[in-house]
Structure formats: structure tokens, C-alpha cells
Amino acid sequence: MNVIEPLLEEHRVIKKTLAVFKTEIEVIKEQQRVDSILIDMSIDFIRTYTDLVHHGKEENILFRELGKKPLSAEHSKIMNELLAEHKYSRSIVSRWMDITKRYFAGEDTSQEIIGCLQELTIFYPRHIMKENKHFFGPVLEYFTQEEQNKMIQEFEGFDGKILHWKYRKVESVMKERLANIRTGISLR
Numbered sequence: 001m002n003v004i005e006p007l008l009e010e011h012r013v014i015k016k017t018l019a020v021f022k023t024e025i026e027v028i029k030e031q032q033r034v035d036s037i038l039i040d041m042s043i044d045f046i047r048t049y050t051d052l053v054h055h056g057k058e059e060n061i062l063f064r065e066l067g068k069k070p071l072s073a074e075h076s077k078i079m080n081e082l083l084a085e086h087k088y089s090r091s092i093v094s095r096w097m098d099i100t101k102r103y104f105a106g107e108d109t110s111q112e113i114i115g116c117l118q119e120l121t122i123f124y125p126r127h128i129m130k131e132n133k134h135f136f137g138p139v140l141e142y143f144t145q146e147e148q149n150k151m152i153q154e155f156e157g158f159d160g161k162i163l164h165w166k167y168r169k170v171e172s173v174m175k176e177r178l179a180n181i182r183t184g185i186s187l188r
């Protein structure tokens with residue numbers, strides 16, 4: 001296996017889920033309301049899977065190792081663009097989280113929520129295409145099979161850490177919500 005295969009598989013998962021975002025946009029428009037479970041799942045997908053798991057492996061493992069190689073000017077330019085694009089995606093998500101919070105506090109921000117979903121469905125296929133077609137294939141040339149195997153192993157450890165981090169938070173989040181219910185703090 002080469003080191004980009006796991007990342008390509010994640011790209012497929014991201015694209016499939018973004019296709020569901022398109023239906024989510026249609027349903028918000030049809031029903032004139034935002035479903036809290038669907039929107040929370042969508043935000044969690046982009047924050048946890050797309051950003052922490054996927055961008056995390058790209059930035060903290062693949063790009064880190066590429067940084068040790070004598071990259072061509074073209075490859076280092078694309079890598080910087082990809083890093084900037086990851087930042088741009090994070091900026092959409094923080095805006096999206098803020099307007100979602102406001103929506104469930106009673107403000108009608110549904111148009112802005114639709115806007116963020118649309119921005120993501122336009123942004124990711126382009127970003128993924130750039131990585132698939134112009135970056136991942138050529139940069140493989142910088143690595144030996146042994147170096148790739150090491151990174152693949154590191155990928156697995158990375159995923160495991162995120163999974164445990166995510167579910168270790170469940171206890172405190174549940175406790176906090178239960179305490180809020182008991183004290184009558186309004187919850188959606």
C-alpha cells in the first residue's frame with residue numbers, strides 16, 4: 001500500500017457525505033427549518049472527520065515528512081496553498097457553529113446556515129481534486145516504501161488517538177447537559 005491510499009479513501013467518504021449536505025440544503029429550504037440532529041451531525045463530521053482526522057493526518061504526518069524533503073518550487077507552492085485552504089475551511093466551520101448556535105437561540109439564521117453548507121459543498125470537491133490530481137501522485141516520488149510504511153502506521157495511531165479523545169469527552173458533556181437540565185437552563 002502507498003501512503004496516499006488511506007487519504008484517497010477518506011476523500012471518497014468526504015465527497016459522499018457532502019453529497020448528503022446538498023439534500024440537507026434542499027430540505028432546509030423546503031421545510032423552512034433546520035433540524036438540530038442533522039446539523040450537529042454535519043458540523044461534527046466536518047470538525048472531527050474532515051478536519052481532525054483527515055487534515056490532521058495530511059498536516060501532521062504527510063506534510064511534516066514532506067517538509068524534510070527537497071521539494072520542488074511547484075510542490076512547495078501547492079503544499080502552502082493546501083494549508084491555506086485547510087485554514088479557510090476552519091473559518092467556514094467557526095462561522096457555521098456560531099450561526100447555528102444563534103439559530104437555536106431563536107434568531108433566524110437559516111439563510112446563513114444554507115450559505116455555509118453551500119460554501120463547503122463547493123470548496124471541498126475543488127480542494128480534493130487539487131490534492132488527488134496535482135499533489136498526492138507526484139509527491140509519492142519523494143518517499144521510499146519504508147518511509148511510506150512508517151507514515152501509514154503513524155496514520156493508524158493518529159486515528160486511534162482521536163477516537164479515544166472524542167469518546168472520553170462524552171462523560172463530561174453528558175454530565176454538563178444533565179446538570180443544565182436539572183437547573184432549568186434552557187436547552188434546545
Ligand SMILES: [Fe+2]
Nearest residue numbers: 055058082131
Ligand atoms: Fe487537504
Ligand SMILES: [Fe+2]
Nearest residue numbers: 054058128131
Ligand atoms: Fe485531503
